[in-house]
Amino acid sequence: MLPWLVLLAPLVAAGVILLVTRGSRALSAWISVGAVAVSFVASVALFLGPDLRSSVDWLRFDVLEGISLAVPFGVTVDSLSKTMLLVVTGVGLLVHVYSLGYMHGDRGEARYFACLSLFMFSMLGIVLADNFVMMFIFWELVGASSYLLIGHWFERPSAAEASKKAFLMNRIGDFGFMFGILLIWGMFGTVVFADLPGGIERLIGGVDAMRLTDPVQAATLSKRLTSFLTLAVLGIFCGAVGKSAQMPLHTWLPDAMEGPTPVSALIHAATMVAAGVYMLVRVSFLLPFAPSAMTVIAWVGIITAFVAALMAVQQDDIKRVLAYSTLSQLGYMVSAVGLAASGAAMFHLFTHAFFKALLFLAAGSIIHGMHHEQDIWQMGGLKNKQVITFFTFLVGALALAGLPYLTSGFYSKDAILYAAAGKSIPIFVLGLITAFLTAFYMTRLFLAVFFGKPRSEKAKTAHESPLVMWLPLVILAVPSVIFGFPFITSAFQLDAGHHEAGAIPVPMLAALAFLLGVGNGLWIYARREHDPIRISLLARKFYFDEIYAGLVRVTQDLAARIAGFLDRYLIDGLLVRGASALTFGAGFVLRFFQVGSAQSYAMVFALGAVLLLWVALR
Amino acid sequence: MSAITLNDYLLVSGILFAVGLFGVLVRRNIIVIYMCLEIMLNAANLALVAFSRFHVAPDGMPDYHGQALVFFIITVAAAEVAVGLAIIVALYRTRQTTQIDEINKLQY
C-alpha cells in the first residue's frame, strides 16, 4: 500500500485544490504541502523497508499467437527508485515549504500549488513505474505540469512562449521515446522492465542455437538484432534528450526560467530534468547490446556539458547561469550512462539534485530580496544584506564547482571523470575543461552578486527573505556538503564508482581544474562593475534559438503554408469545386441544346431509337 | 399471288408506322402531327392483331390477349386525343397559332 500512498497523495491534493479549495489560497497551499509531506514520510518508510512490486491490470490484450499486450499499472520499489524517491520527495517538500513564502500573495497561488502537486504525482510516477508505458504516461504528465508551471504567469508573452516551447521540445523527444518503446515491444513482446532481460536472453539464445546449424544466417541475425536494439535505444534516448534538455533539444530549459523560481529549482534543476538520466539508468541493462548507441549517448552528453558551460560563461541573468549549469551537469550524467557508468550517473544526479536545488532556492531568495531583479550586474554587495543566503549560496556554488574532498559535487563528478578516463580520453579531456569552466563561471556569478558595491537602487534596498524561505536553504546546505562522503554513499547503496582510470591521477586533475577556474575567475572578475569580456557568440548561446526559428520557418511553417494552400486551392478548389464547376459548366453548355422545339427533340429521340435498334441488330 | 403471311402484315404495319413517324418529324401543324401520332398507334395495333391471329391458342382459336390490349390502346388513344385537342385549343387561345415551331417557350 505504501508506494500507492506515495504516488497518489499529491494527486488527491491536486484534485481537491482544483475542485474544492481553489478559492482559498492558504488552505490550498497547506493541502499541497501536507500531501508532499505524507509522500516524504512514506518514502522514508519505503527506503527502510524491503524491495517490492505491486501492479494491477490496466490494459491487457492476449489474443493472437505471438502478440499480446499487457500494460500493468504497476510500481516497483528497488534500490534505484528508493534513492530517487527520497530525492524527489525530500527536495519537493523543501520547495513546497519555500513556495509558501515565495508565492505568498500571488493571484494564482491555488493554481500554482495544484500544478505543483500534479507535478509531484507525475514525477513520483516516473520513479515508481515498472514498465515503459507507465513511464511514458508520467513522462508526458510531467511535461504537461511543467508546461502549466512555466506558464504560471500566463499574461506575460515571454512566459507563454517559453511554456509552449518546453512542451513542444519535449514532445519531439517523446516521439522518439514512443517509437523506441514500440520497437522494444515489437522485439520482446513486453514492456515490463523486469521481463525484458529474459526477453533479450531468449532472442540471443535463439541466435546462438542457430549458430550451430546455420552460422551464416546466425551472423546476419545477430547483426540485425544489434541494429534493431541500437535503433530502439536511440529512440528511447531521444526521450531523455528532450526531458533532460540535451543538445540539440536543450533550448527550452533556459527559457523555462520564466516560471517561478521554486519551480525552476524543483522541476528544472533537481527532479524532472534528471528524469531522463533516471530513465536511462533504469534501462541501462539494454545498453551493452547496443554499443554504438552508447557511444552516441556519451558524446551527446559530454558535448552538451561542454557547450552549455561555455554558454553559461556569458549569461547575465542569474537564473539563466544556473540553468546552463544544470544543462552542463546533466550532460555529465548522460555521458556517464553512455560510458557504462550508470552508478556514477545516479550518484551525480543524487548530489546535484540537492546542491542545484539549493542554488536555485538561494537565487530565488536573492531575486525576492532584490524585488524581482535578475540581472547580476544590477546586484552587488549582497553579502552583508542577505547573510544566510550568502553562506548557503556559497556552499551550493562550491559543491557545483567541485571543491576538492569537502563537497559532494567533487565526489560525484570525480566518479564520472574516472569512468571517462577509463573509456575515452577525448571525453575525459572535455569533462575536465567543463569542470574548469564550471568553477570559472560560478566564481564570476558569485563575485558579481555578493561582492563589490551595490550597483542599483534595488541592490541598495535588498533584504533577507522570511523564515520559510531561508530554512529550506539551510536544510539543503547540509546534504550538499556531506552527501558525497563515502559513508553516505554506502548508506544509500550508491555506486560511487571505482572504475579503472589507468595511470591518470583523476582527483588531482579535477582539483587542478577547480583551482584554475576559481583563480581565473577571481583574477578577471574581482572588483568589476561590468563584465570585462564580451563574446557575443557565447552570450547569444551559439545562435541556437535563431537557427531553430529559421529552421521552423523554412520547414514546418512553410510546409504548413503549402499544405494549407494546396488543401484550399488544390483539393478543395480544383478537385471539389472543380467537380461542382464541371457540373455547372456542363449544364451551361448543354442548355444550348434545349432549343425548345418539340420536333427537334422528337427527331433526336427517333434517331437515337433507330440507332439503338441498329446497334442491337447489327 | 401467294398466301398472305405474318411478315406481310408486319411489313405493312411497319410502313404505316414509318409514314406516321415521318409526318411527326416534318409537319409543323400540331393538329396534323396529332393525326400522324394516331397513324403510328394504329400501326402498332395492326401488328398486335396480326400477332394475335397468327399465334393460335391451344384450342386453335386466335390469342385474344392481343386483341384485349388493342382495345385498351384504342381507349387510351381516344382519351389522349380528347385531352390533346383540348390542350391545343387552350394553346391556340394564348398563342394564336398551331405551328409547332412557334411554340418554343421551353427554350433556355
Add this chain to the structure above:
Amino acid sequence: MALYLLILLPLLGAVLALLGVAPRKVSLLASLATLGLGLVLLLGYNPRLADPLSAPSAAQFQYVADLPVVPSIGLGLKVGVDGLGLMMVVLAGLVSLCAVQVAPAEREEDGAYFACLLFITAGCVGAFVSLDLFFFYAFHELALIPTFLLIGIWGHGERVAAAWKITIYLALGSFILLIGLLWLYLSFPAEVRTFDLLKLYQFAERGALEGAPQKEIFLVLLAGFGVLISLFPFHTWAPQGYAAAPTPAAMLHAGVLKKFGLFGLLRVAYPLLPEGAREATGILVVLLIGNLLWVGLAAIAQRSLDSLLGYSSVMHMGYAFLGLASLSPIGQSGTALLLFAHGLSVAALFAIMGEVRDRTGTTRLDELGGLAQRMPFLSVCFGFAMFASIGLPGFANFVSELLVFFGAFGVDGVHVGKRMAGDGLWIIFSPLQVGVIAGLWGVVISAVYMLRAYRRIFWGVLPDALREQTDPPLAARWPYALLIVGLMAIGFWPRLLLDVIKPGLGVQPTPAAQAGR
C-alpha cells in the same frame, strides 16, 4: 424492446419540441432519458456471454428484437447491441445532452431547432442499434437531413454555401455507400441473401463471400464511409461545414454522427470482408498518412479557431483509420475507444469555441488573447479538452492512440523477427509501421497547433476590446465539466469501456474483470 424505446425517446422529444412544448426542457429530458437508458443497458450488458472467436451472434448482441418489414428479401427492423453499440449510444446521449444545453439562449423558444438536434440523436441511436443493413443506412440518413437544416438555417458566416457543400458532399458519400452496401448484399448467394447482419456474419464465416470481389466491394464501402468520416482527400467539407454550423450541430455531427462511418466500417466492412480489408490496407495507409500529416500541417496554417478545430477533427480520424487498418484486435479496440474519446473531446472543443464566438464575436486568433484572465473557467476547460485532444495521458484519447499504435506496430511486430532474416544494415519498416511513425509525428503536430491556439486565445496580453468578457454563469457550466469528466474517467481507467467492447472485436475481456462483473 428496450432498444426500440431508446430510438423512440429522442423522437418523442423531437415531436414535443416541434409542437412547442418548452423545447429546451423537453430536449434535455429526452437526451437525459436516452443517456440514462443507455447507461442502464450498458450495466446490464454481459460481455462474458460473447465468444470472441466465433461469428457474432445473439450472444454477443444482446437485447435483440426483430420487427420484420419485407420478409421476402430479409428486411426488418432488427435491433441489438454489443458493447461497441452501447458505447456509441451512451456517447450519443451524452453529447446530445450537452449540445442541447449549450444551444444559445435566443433559440429558447425555437422548437424546430431543438427538434433537429433530437432528430440527429435519434438517427444516430437508431443507426448504432440497428442490426439490419437497410435501417442501419436509413437511420444515418435520418440524422443527416437535420444537420443540413441546422447549418443552412441557423448557421454562421457563409452558412448557405457551407450547407450546400456539406449536403452534396455527404449525399454523394451516402450514395456511394449505398452502392457498396447493395453490392455487398447482392454478393451473397441468392439463397442466403438477407439484410440481417447477424445472419450475414454467420454466412460470411461459412465462406459465403469467398468468390466475391471482396477488395472492390471493400474499397467502395471505404470510399462511402470515408467521405462521411472525412478520410483524406474527401475531407474538405469538414472545416468549412463545422465553421459554419451552429455549435450544437457541430458538436453532434463531429462528436457522434461522423463516427457512424467508423462504426460502420467496424460493424459491416471489416467483419464481412476481412480478405478485402487485408488487400486494401496499402491504399488505406497512404490515405491515412494524408490525414495525419497533410491535414495536420494544414491545421497549423489556419488563422481562426473554428477552421483549426475542423482540421484537427479531420486529422484525428487518421488515428482511427490506422487502428482499423492494423486489422488487429488491439488496434481496432483502440479505434473503438477513439470513437468515444474523440467524440467527447471534439464536442467539448466545439462547445468552448462556440461559447468564445458567442461572447467575443470572433474566432480569429489574432483578434483574441489573454482570455484566461477574464474567463478562467472556459480556459481551464479548453486546456483540459486541448490536452485530451493532443493525446495527453490521463485522457481517453491517449489510451486510444496508444492502443492504435501498439496494434498497428504489433501486426508487423512479429515481422521484426522475420525481417531480421533479411540482409543489409538498414531496417525497413512495413507500410503500417510507417503509418505509426507518421502517427507519432502527428502527435507532435497536433501539439503545435493546439498549443499555439491556446497561447493565442487564452494566454498573453488581453486586448482592450475584450476587457469586459466574462465566464458563462455557474448554472451553464456543467456540460463542459461533464464532457471532461467522461474523458478523464476513461483515461484513468480505460477498462470501464474496454472490457465491454473487447468481445465485439475478437478479444476476451480481461480475466480479472470477470470477477468484478
Add this chain to the structure above:
Amino acid sequence: MSPALFWFFSLMMIAFAILVVVKRNPVASALSLVVSFIGLAALFVSLDAYFIGTIQILVYAGAVMVLFLFIIMLLDLKAEEKRVVTAAPLIGGIVVGFTFLTLLIRVLAGNANGKLPMPALPGPVDDVKRVGELLFSQYNLPLQIIGTLLLVATVGVVVLSKRELK
C-alpha cells in the same frame, strides 16, 4: 380474304396515310385519315378481328375524326402557308424512316415463323364473347382503371376548355 384484297386495302391505307402527311390543308389530312382507318379496319376484319375492326370504325372514323374536324373548324385553320421547306427535318425524317424500314425488312427476312400461312380456325369466330370474357375477368382491374382514366380525361378536358385559365 384473298391476297388481292389484302394488298388492295394495304395500299389504300398506306396511300391515304401518305396523303395525311403531304396535304397542306388540315381538313384534307383529316379526311384522308378517315379513309386510311377504314382500310385498316378492313385489314382487321381480314384477320378475323371483327370486334376490333368495328370499334376501329366507331371510335376512330366516327368519334375521333369528328373531334379533329370539329377542332379544325373551331379554330378556323387555313391551309399551311407556303414556307421554305427546311431541309434538316426532311432529311432527318427520310433517314429515320428508311433506316427503320431497312431494319424491319432485315428482321422480317430472318423470321422463319413469319413465313407460314395463316393457320385455319377450328370453328366459327366468337371474338366479341372471348374478348369480353378476358376484359371482365383477367383484365378487370385495368378495365376499371381505363374507365377512371376516361372520366379523368373528360373532367380534364372540361377544365382545360374553361376560358379563365390561371
